[in-house]
Amino acid sequence: MVLNPVISKLAGKLVVLASASPRRQEILRNAGLRFEVVPSWFKETLDKGLFKAPHEYAVETAKQKALEVARRMPFKHLKTPDIVIGADTIVAVNSLILEKPVDKQDAYKMLSSLSGKEHSVFTGVAIVLCHDKDNQEVDYQMIAFYEETKVKFADLSEDMLWEYINSGEPMDKAGGYGIQALGGMLVEYVHGDFLNVVGFPLNHFCKQLDIIYNHSSSFAVEKKGSAHPLPNGSLGISILDQHSLQKGSEAEKHRSPDSSSPKLTQHIQNSSTSSPAHKVKRTSYESGVGSQSVVSNSSKHNDGESSRLTQLNRQQQTEQRGTENQPKTQDLKRICELMDGFKASKALFTASKFCMFDLLHNKPGLDAAEVAEEIKASVKGTECLLEACVSLGLLKIKDKAHPKPLFENTDLATSFLRSDAPFSLHGYIQHCSETLWPLFSHLESAVQEGVSQHQRVKRQKELCQDPVCSSQELKLRFMSGMHSFAKITAAAVATAFDLSRFRTACDLGGCTGAMAHELVKAHPGMSVTVFDLPAVVEMKEHFLQRNTDNKVSFVAGDFLKDELPKADLYILARVLHDLTDEKLHILLSKIAQTASSGCGLLLSEIFLDEDRGGPSRGLLQALSLSEGKQRSAGEYKLLLERHGFITAHTRHTGHLLDAMLSVKA
Numbered sequence: 154m155v156l157n158p159v160i161s162k163l164a165g166k167l168v169v170l171a172s173a174s175p176r177r178q179e180i181l182r183n184a185g186l187r188f189e190v191v192p193s194w195f196k197e198t199l200d201k202g203l204f205k206a207p208h209e210y211a212v213e214t215a216k217q218k219a220l221e222v223a224r225r226m227p228f229k230h231l232k233t234p235d236i237v238i239g240a241d242t243i244v245a246v247n248s249l250i251l252e253k254p255v256d257k258q259d260a261y262k263m264l265s266s267l268s269g270k271e272h273s274v275f276t277g278v279a280i281v282l283c284h285d286k287d288n289q290e291v292d293y294q295m296i297a298f299y300e301e302t303k304v305k306f307a308d309l310s311e312d313m314l315w316e317y318i319n320s321g322e323p324m325d326k327a328g329g330y331g332i333q334a335l336g337g338m339l340v341e342y343v344h345g346d347f348l349n350v351v352g353f354p355l356n357h358f359c360k361q362l363d364i365i366y367n368h369s370s371s372f373a374v375e376k377k378g379s380a381h382p383l384p385n386g387s388l389g390i391s392i393l394d395q396h397s398l399q400k401g402s403e404a405e406k407h408r409s410p411d412s413s414s415p416k417l418t419q420h421i422q423n424s425s426t427s428s429p430a431h432k433v434k435r436t437s438y439e440s441g442v443g444s445q446s447v448v449s450n451s452s453k454h455n456d457g458e459s460s461r462l463t464q465l466n467r468q469q470q471t472e473q474r475g476t477e478n479q480p481k482t483q484d485l486k487r488i489c490e491l492m493d494g495f496k497a498s499k500a501l502f503t504a505s506k507f508c509m510f511d512l513l514h515n516k517p518g519l520d521a522a523e524v525a526e527e528i529k530a531s532v533k534g535t536e537c538l539l540e541a542c543v544s545l546g547l548l549k550i551k552d553k554a555h556p557k558p559l560f561e562n563t564d565l566a567t568s569f570l571r572s573d574a575p576f577s578l579h580g581y582i583q584h585c586s587e588t589l590w591p592l593f594s595h596l597e598s599a600v601q602e603g604v605s606q607h608q609r610v611k612r613q614k615e616l617c618q619d620p621v622c623s624s625q626e627l628k629l630r631f632m633s634g635m636h637s638f639a640k641i642t643a644a645a646v647a648t649a650f651d652l653s654r655f656r657t658a659c660d661l662g663g664c665t666g667a668m669a670h671e672l673v674k675a676h677p678g679m680s681v682t683v684f685d686l687p688a689v690v691e692m693k694e695h696f697l698q699r700n701t702d703n704k705v706s707f708v709a710g711d712f713l714k715d716e717l718p719k720a721d722l723y724i725l726a727r728v729l730h731d732l733t734d735e736k737l738h739i740l741l742s743k744i745a746q747t748a749s750s751g752c753g754l755l756l757s758e759i760f761l762d763e764d765r766g767g768p769s770r771g772l773l774q775a776l777s778l779s780e781g782k783q784r785s786a787g788e789y790k791l792l793l794e795r796h797g798f799i800t801a802h803t804r805h806t807g808h809l810l811d812a813m814l815s816v817k818a
C-alpha cells in the first residue's frame with residue numbers, strides 16, 4: 154500500500170512493542186504494523202533530578218524499556234526480535250515532570266496544576282535493532298528520539314475536575330488525562346502531533362524508519378541540541394539520540410551525497426566508540442538495567458565525573474557479568490528474591506491479618522511495644538514483623554531522631570492495605586492468605602496429580618482440628634476477596650472500550666456488583682444486572698455501595714442452568730479461566746442463545762502472551778490447578794468465535810486484568 158511504504162519495510166520482521174499501553178498498540182496497529190506485544194518490566198524510577206530537560210528523562214526511560222525487552226527475549230522467549238520499540242510519555246509543566254497519577258488525589262494535583270495553562274507533552278521513543286550472531290551473541294543498536302506537543306487546558310472547576318477523576322480515566326495516563334476520550338473536553342488547543350499526546354508520535358516514527366531503511370547514511374547526523382551519541386558504557390550498545398530530526402529539512406541537509414549506499418550498521422558503529430562490549434552474550438540476561446541510564450546520562454558531564462563514571466561502569470560490568478569465581482550480583486539477587494518471595498508474602502498476610510496498617514493509619518508513630526500491645530502479640534515478634542514491613546516498603550520510620558523507632562504507613566500501605574481505603578486489597582490479601590496459601594503449600598502434590606488441592610487442604614484442617622469457619626464466614630471471606638480485587642480492577646475494564654451504545658448489561662458471576670457499579674459510573678446511560686448464585690446475592694448487603702440512581706440490580710440464578718437475563722451487553726469478568734471446557738461451552742452457548750445479533754460480550758481476564766511466555770501472574774495463577782485454564786487473547790478469541798461472537802477489540806490494559814470486546818454476529 155502506498156500510504157505505508159516504511160511500515161511495509163518491517164513486514165516479515167519480528168517487531169516487538171515493549172509497551173503495555175493499549176493506545177500505543179492501537180496507533181501502531183491502525184498504521185498497519187504487525188507486531189508482538191511484550192510489555193517492559195523496566196520500572197519507571199529513574200532519578201528525574203539527573204536530567205537537564207524533561208525530554209531527556211522520557212527518552213532515557215523509553216530506551217530502558219525497549220532495552221529490557223530486547224535483552225530479555227532471547228532468554229525468556231527464546232527468540233531474538235528484529236526490532237524492539239519502547240516509548241515513554243510525560244507531561245511537563247512548571248519544570249515538573251508528571252507521569253501517571255498513583256491515586257485520585259495525585260490525579261487531582263496534576264490536573265489542577267494544568268488548569269488554565271499550556272503544558273508540553275513529550276514522548277520519548279527508542280528503537281532497538283537486534284542482530285542475532287552465529288556465536289550466540291546479539292548486537293544491539295539503538296535509535297532514540299522525542300516529540301513535543303503543546304497542549305492548553307481550559308480553566309477547570311472543582312466539580313469538573315472531580316467528575317473527570319471519578320470517571321477513572323486519568324489513572325493510567327501521563328499527566329492524568331486522556332486527550333482521546335473524556336479528557337479531550339478539558340483541552341483548549343493542541344499545537345503539534347495529536348498522537349504524540351496519546352502516547353506515540355507516529356509521524357516522527359515513520360520518518361525515523363524511513364531514515365533507517367531508506368536513507369541510512371543520515372544516521373550519524375546530530376542535530377544541534379539533540380543528545381549526543383552515548384559512549385558504549387556497560388551496555389555494549391551503539392546509541393544515537395535524535396530529536397525531531399525531520400523538523401525542517403535537517404535530515405536532507407545532512408544526508409551524504411550517496412545516501413543509498415552505506416549500510417546503517419556500519420554507520421552507527423562508526424559513529425560510536427567501538428568496543429568489544431558491543432556484543433551481548435546470549436547466555437546472560439541481566440534484568441537490572443535501571444542504573445545504566447544514570448551512567449549514560451551522567452557521561453555527558455565533565456571529565457572528572459566521567460572518569461569516576463568509567464570506574465563505576467567497570468564495577469557495574471563486573472556486577473552484571475560476574476567473574477569466574479563470583480556469580481553475577483543481579484542473578485544472585487533475582488534468585489534470592491524468588492527464594493524469599495514466600496516470606497515477604499507471609500509477612501504482608503500476617504501484618505494485614507493483625508490489621509497493623511489500620512492501626513498505624515489511625516495512630517501513626519507507635520513503637521514496637523505499643524503495636525504489640527494493640528495487636529496482642531509478643532514484642533519480639535511484632536518488632537521483627539514491623540522491621541520486615543519497613544524493608545518491604547510497607548511501613549516507614551516516623552521520626553528518625555527518636556531513640557526508639559516509631560512506625561507509620563507508607564503511601565503504598567495507605568492506598569492499598571488499610572481495610573477502609575477506597576482501593577483496599579485487604580479482603581483479597583486475606584483470601585490469598587487463607588485460601589491460596591494453603592493450596593500452594595501443596596503445590597508438589599498439585600503438580601503430581603494435576604488437580605486442585607482443595608480437598609487435601611480441607612482434610613488436613615479436619616485432622617488438625619483447626620477451628621472450622623462456618624460456611625457463611627467462608628462465603629463472606631471469599632466474596633470480600635473478590636470484591637476488593639474487583640474494586641481495584643473494575644475501572645480499567647469498564648473504561649477500556651466505548652460501551653455507550655449498550656443500554657443494558659448483565660454481569661454474569663458479578664458477585665458483589667463492584668464491576669457493575671464501575672460500569673454505570675463510566676457509562677451513564679447504562680443499567681446493569683448482576684447475575685450470581687442465590688447464596689452470593691443474599692450476602693450482597695455486606696458490600697453496600699452507592700447505587701447510582703438504582704442502575705444496578707441483582708438477580709439470583711445459576712448461569713449454567715437458569716435462564717439468563719436479557720441484555721445488550723454480557724460481562725464475563727474472571728469467570729472463564731475457572732471453568733472446565735464443558736462448563737465453559739455450556740455458558741457461552743447459553744449467552745449466544747440469549748443474545749441477539751449486535752449484542753456485546755465484554756471479557757476480562759489475564760491474557761497470556763501468545764507464546765505463553767508470560768505474564769507470570771497468569772501462569773502462577775494457573776498453578777492453583779483449578780478446573781479451568783489460563784488462555785491468551787488469541788485463544789479466547791477463537792473460543793468466542795465458535796459461539797458466534799466476533800472480537801472487535803482486545804485491550805492489554807497494563808492493569809491487573811485485560812479486556813476483550815466481542816460482538817454477536
Ligand SMILES: O=c1[nH]cc([C@@H]2O[C@H](COP(=O)(O)OP(=O)(O)OP(=O)(O)O)[C@@H](O)[C@H]2O)c(=O)[nH]1
Pocket residue numbers: 171172173174175176177192193197218240241242243253325326327330331332333336350351352353807
Ligand atoms: O492524552 C493522553 N496522554 C497519555 C496517555 C497514555 O498515558 C500513558 C503514559 O504512560 P507511559 O508512557 O509510562 O506508558 P504505559 O502506559 O505505562 O505503558 P508502557 O508499558 O509503555 O510503559 C500511555 O499509555 C499513553 O497512551 C493517553 O492515553 N492519553
